[in-house]
Amino acid sequence: MSEEQEDRPPRRRAGAERKSVLLRLDPAVHEALQRWAADELRSVNAQVELLLRDGLRRAGRAPRDAGPLPRRGRPPKGQRGDRS
Numbered sequence: 860m861s862e863e864q865e866d867r868p869p870r871r872r873a874g875a876e877r878k879s880v881l882l883r884l885d886p887a888v889h890e891a892l893q894r895w896a897a898d899e900l901r902s903v904n905a906q907v908e909l910l911l912r913d914g915l916r917r918a919g920r921a922p923r924d925a926g927p928l929p930r931r932g933r934p935p936k937g938q939r940g941d942r943s
Contacts, residue, residue, distance in 0.1 A: 889903070
């Protein structure tokens with residue numbers, strides 16, 4: 860492995876664990892975000908991630924190795940851990 864390759868951060872794998880972040884918001888901001896998320900049939904968490912990714916992209920700071928947004932809705936039966 861070359862020195863250049865060693866200095867690079869590892870690429871994110873498709874199934875890599877997602878990070879948890881504690882976020883403190885003004886209650887009015889949270890309520891507005893909750894309404895917006897509900898209007899678009901998303902969770903507040905998914906709405907925040909969408910907004911952050913959009914902000915990063917607009918600022919020219921979107922990471923190249925970020926995985927795609929998780930699909931909305933229930934995962935297919937085989938991926939939920941169902942035993943059926």
